[in-house]
Amino acid sequence: MSDRNIKYFVVAFLFLSVLMLNSCKQQENKPSVAESQIDGKDIRLSLNENPFEVDESIKDSIIKEIANINRYVAEDGKSFIEFIAAHEGVSPEQIIPGEILSLLGVYLALKNGEGSEFIQTVPGYPVFANAAAGVGGKVIDISLDQNLENDFDAIEKKITSKTAAIFLVNPHNPSGVVTESKKLHDFISRVSKKTLIIIDEAYLEYASDFKERTALSNLKSGDNILIFRTLAKAYGLGGLTIGYAIAPKELAQYLRSKGLGNTHALNRLSIAAAKASLSNQDKIIKESKIIQEERDKWHTFLDNLSLKHSDSKANFVFFDTGRSSSEVKKLFLDNGIAIGPIYEDYPTWIRITIGTPTENTKVQSVLKEIIKK
Numbered sequence: 001m002s003d004r005n006i007k008y009f010v011v012a013f014l015f016l017s018v019l020m021l022n023s024c025k026q027q028e029n030k031p032s033v034a035e036s037q038i039d040g041k042d043i044r045l046s047l048n049e050n051p052f053e054v055d056e057s058i059k060d061s062i063i064k065e066i067a068n069i070n071r072y073v074a075e076d077g078k079s080f081i082e083f084i085a086a087h088e089g090v091s092p093e094q095i096i097p098g099e100i101l102s103l104l105g106v107y108l109a110l111k112n113g114e115g116s117e118f119i120q121t122v123p124g125y126p127v128f129a130n131a132a133a134g135v136g137g138k139v140i141d142i143s144l145d146q147n148l149e150n151d152f153d154a155i156e157k158k159i160t161s162k163t164a165a166i167f168l169v170n171p172h173n174p175s176g177v178v179t180e181s182k183k184l185h186d187f188i189s190r191v192s193k194k195t196l197i198i199i200d201e202a203y204l205e206y207a208s209d210f211k212e213r214t215a216l217s218n219l220k221s222g223d224n225i226l227i228f229r230t231l232a233k234a235y236g237l238g239g240l241t242i243g244y245a246i247a248p249k250e251l252a253q254y255l256r257s258k259g260l261g262n263t264h265a266l267n268r269l270s271i272a273a274a275k276a277s278l279s280n281q282d283k284i285i286k287e288s289k290i291i292q293e294e295r296d297k298w299h300t301f302l303d304n305l306s307l308k309h310s311d312s313k314a315n316f317v318f319f320d321t322g323r324s325s326s327e328v329k330k331l332f333l334d335n336g337i338a339i340g341p342i343y344e345d346y347p348t349w350i351r352i353t354i355g356t357p358t359e360n361t362k363v364q365s366v367l368k369e370i371i372k373k
Contacts, residue, residue, distance in 0.1 A: 042336035043362060045353035048173070048203070048316050050236035052287050052356070058236075058276045065272040073271065077263025080271045084244050087278055088216065094252050096245040096261035101228060104198070104245070105131030107258045112137075112164040119158055120167045121150050123174055123343040125200065128167045137164065143345065148175035148310040148318070152187045165196040170213075171203045174343060174351040176312025178207045188215055192224040196251070199227055203314035205234035205288050206295075219246060226251060233315065234284055235277040242270040291315050294354050301364050305371060316340070316353045321371070325350050328370060335366045 077097065085092040105128040109116055114136035120129045122141040129139045140158050145151040150168055159166075171178040179187075188197055199215050207213055219225050230243035247255070255261065277284075298317045302309045309319035321328045325342050328350055332339050340351030354360060 042338070043355060043359050044338045045316075045355050045359065045363065046338040046340050047238070048233060048314070048340075048353045049238045050233060050287070050315075051354075051359065052236065052290075054236055055277070055280055055283050057280055058273050061272040061276040062269050065269055069268055071268070072264065073266050073268045074263045076268065076271060077266045080266065080275065081261075081263070083275055083278075088246055090216075090220070090246055091249065093249050094219075094246055096247060096252055096255055097242075097263070097266055098261060099230065099232075099241050099243045100245055100255075100260050101128045101200070102131040103260050104128060104226075104228075104255070105133075105137070106135050107255060107260065108132060108164050108196075109135045109137035111254070112162075115162060116164040117158075117160060117162045118165050118167060119155055119163060121155070121169070121172065123345055124167075125169050125173050125202075128198065128200075132164075138162075144172070144175060147177060148172070149177040149179055152179075152183070152191075156187075156191055159191070159194050163195045165198050166191065167198045167200070169200045169202065170215075171207055171312070171314040173203065173314065174316070174340060174349075175310040175318050176203070176314035176316055177310050178204070178213065178313040181209070181212050184213070184215065185218055188218040188223050188225055189221075192218070195224070197223075197225045199225060200230075201227060202230045202233050205284060206291055206315045207313035208292070216246065219248070222248075224248060224251075231274050231277060234288055235274075236287075237270070237273055237277060240267065240270040240273055242267070242274045290357075291354050294357060294360050298352075298354065298360065298364075305368070307371075316351050318349060318351045320346075320349050322348055324348065331370045331373075332363075332366065337363055337366060 081092050081095045081097055084095045084097065088095070105118070109118070109132040115138055117138045117140050118129050118132045119140045119142060120126070121144060133139050142151055142154050142158065149172055150170070155166060170184065191197060201214060204210055204213060215225055215227055219227060226245055226247040228243065228245045232238040232241070232243065295312060295317065299309060302317070302319050307319050307321065309317060312318055325346070325348055329339055329342065340353070343349060352363065355363070
């Protein structure tokens with residue numbers, strides 16, 4: 001092993017140890033004492049999880065695979081990569097399995113050197129940028145525009161010779177706003193010639209016209225873009241920590257050479273569940289439709305209360321309560337309801353995950369009483 005590779009290994013190992021302790025400073029992964037006491041009888045709408053029961057096909061796949069947990073996963077991991085590649089219509093060489101955003105930030109920052117710049121929208125999902133910052137990367141924060149979506153003009157103006165990557169979430173978290181398809185594709189096509197674009201499409205299944213909106217067409221046309229997908233949201237596997245990235249072959253090869261996507265790191269039960277979930281698209285479509293219908297009801301409810309809200313296309317709503325979000329969050333907790341984190345830039349706004357119809361009705365009833373106080 002060369003001195004350079006030893007450096008990568010040691011720095012990544014030490015830094016990831018820290019990440020495991022502080023969860024990359026993600027507020028939503030650090031519940032308050034009161035929130036940690038939420039139990040099965042209460043309502044947890046804080047982490048944008050799938051509220052529906054796990055499908056029997058997924059349960060069966062896990063139970064069946066338990067008999068093989070004495071075996072390493074490498075060969076089955078290779079088969080999983082081929083399965084994902086076929087699902088996405090790309091080469092297996094372009095697939096990097098795993099929830100890789102933290103490691104991705106680490107390795108890109110190390111690859112581009114200390115002071116390399118990473119542009120992100122704030123408030124947003126900080127895992128990637130925080131990881132890059134932890135090993136010498138410089139994070140450039142760009143505020144949401146007036147429509148609470150990624151401000152592409154402001155982002156593009158911040159690109160310099162030091163820019164290593166732009167990180168986007170579409171639909172954005174916490175606003176839930178999805179960028180219009182042509183605008184997104186044109187931006188990627190133009191700007192990816194200047195720097196790598198990383199786009200997290202964690203919530204895109206909840207927006208209409210997934211195939212039209214996904215940046216996969218940009219990747220297939222040769223644009224310099226990496227797409228991250230997680231199975232923790234629409235696919236309902238939040239407790240199994242499984243996802244994957246799709247990247248240009250050259251970038252994927254580099255990342256694999258640094259240890260990302262190592263099939264030995266995959267979980268045999270997660271792979272079985274992921275295959276079963278991805279194979280059951282009817283369930284995804286059905287549940288996504290329910291979430292979309294409930295989201296429309298939420299927006300009508302907020303309009304009737306004259307509460308300003310974003311045009312969310314994700315599985316959560318984001319709105320202005322007109323009072324301290326910390327206070328509102330506590331009042332919800334007092335009623336056994338956990339909601340999303342506090343955003344410093346939006347001190348009166350809150351994010352609430354869309355739950356089951358019954359949960360949504362209960363939460364809306366509580367919100368009415370809170371607003372009256």
